[in-house]
Amino acid sequence: MNAHVANGDIAERTRAIVGALRSLEGPLLPILHEVQDEFGYVPHEALPVIASELNLSRAEVHGVMTFYHDYRDHPAGRHVLKLCRAEACQSMGGDAVADRMKTLLGVDFHQTALDGSVTLEPVYCLGLCACAPAAMLDGELYGRIDDQTIADLVAEVRR
Known part of the structure; x- marks a missing residue:
């Protein structure tokens, strides 16, 4: 690549x-x-x-x-963090998770951090509706995203 x-x-x-x-x-x-x-x-x-x-x-x-949202027209960061934006995740606090992630990472959806560490992408269902809100970091799924999970994910992409 x-x-x-x-x-x-x-x-x-x-x-x-x-x-x-x-x-x-x-x-x-x-x-x-x-x-x-x-x-x-x-x-x-x-x-x-x-x-x-x-x-x-x-x-x-x-x-x-x-x-298709999976195709990118520009290089991604070293990590790709996808946040579910579907209804189940939104109803379980997905908007707050997205806002917090954007703030901590300093990027909006479809953007890559200036240091190239992470690209933040919205997705419309990761199939973890029962464990909402959900995210995927480099292909690994995370459910029931809370403040601790957010901190762990941010720490992971900053390493």
């Missing part, structure tokens, strides 16, 4: 990914996932390559990429 890649290299590596996955049924989503795994985000320069290789319009590829 190298955020500083030359445009020609992005195109070449994207073509290789498309070539490996184009035979799948409905290959666009797996290709976007693989491109994000490769670069840490989906570079703008990769979209026309994907469109051309799959015989899709740039608008179609851009529309799919921006529709």
